[in-house]
Amino acid sequence: MEIYLIRHTTPNIEKGICYGQSDIPLADSFNTEAEKLLEHLPKDFDTVYSSSLSRCEKLAASITNSVKIDKRLCELNFGDWEMKKWDLVNQEELTHWMQDFVNVKVPNGENFIELNNRVNQFTDELLKTELSKLAVVTHAGVIRCFVARILEIPLNNAFKIPVDYSSVTKLNISGDGCYSSIEYLNKR
Numbered sequence: 249m250e251i252y253l254i255r256h257t258t259p260n261i262e263k264g265i266c267y268g269q270s271d272i273p274l275a276d277s278f279n280t281e282a283e284k285l286l287e288h289l290p291k292d293f294d295t296v297y298s299s300s301l302s303r304c305e306k307l308a309a310s311i312t313n314s315v316k317i318d319k320r321l322c323e324l325n326f327g328d329w330e331m332k333k334w335d336l337v338n339q340e341e342l343t344h345w346m347q348d349f350v351n352v353k354v355p356n357g358e359n360f361i362e363l364n365n366r367v368n369q370f371t372d373e374l375l376k377t378e379l380s381k382l383a384v385v386t387h388a389g390v391i392r393c394f395v396a397r398i399l400e401i402p403l404n405n406a407f408k409i410p411v412d413y414s415s416v417t418k419l420n421i422s423g424d425g426c427y428s429s430i431e432y433l434n435k436r
Contacts, residue, residue: 249375249422250418251384251420252384252416253417254383254415255413255414256413257303257414258278258413265332266326266334268330268389285307285416294380295314295379296312296385298385298386299318299323299386300317300319300321304321304385321370321386321387322386323387324363324389325357325363326357328354328357329357349404367397388411391409392411394417416435417430417433417435418431418432
């Protein structure tokens with residue numbers, strides 16, 4: 249199975265704002281970024297999956313007319329911190345979370361383990377299908393979970409994995425799921 253993990257294009261939001269599951273618009277550069285990205289993708293996907301957030305759905309719709317939406321592909325839920333400037337978030341809470349984002353929940357949000365569990369549940373279901381080539385249009389945190397699984401690295405190292413806007417990461421997974429590799433990472 250070939251899985252093309254595609255991060256959405258640049259969002260239209262001020263730098264320094266926390267926006268995990270907030271549904272924000274895309275920058276005016278969407279068409280240019282999408283056209284460039286499509287040049288690097290095959291044309292014959294069995295299925296295209298997308299996060300339910302519009303910044304992913306719009307890009308997925310430019311790949312195919314038949315997109316399967318899955319909420320498990322949404323970014324980390326930042327709860328009370330959504331749409332706040334990072335420097336206005338309670339700094340004591342932020343420091344505590346940053347010291348152990350894997351296990352510490354964001355107030356009224358989730359921790360990285362919960363995001364990873366969603367992604368693993370989705371992946372386990374994919375491995376039971378007969379699909380051979382698919383695209384997943386999603387977010388940086390989700391892509392990091394996929395890659396951490398393939399590389400068998402601890403989740404606390406996931407943020408060391410670069411995932412740029414409009415990038416593609418290609419995974420190859422054997423039918424039994426026992427052999428997996430990354431063909432390329434963060435290609436633009």
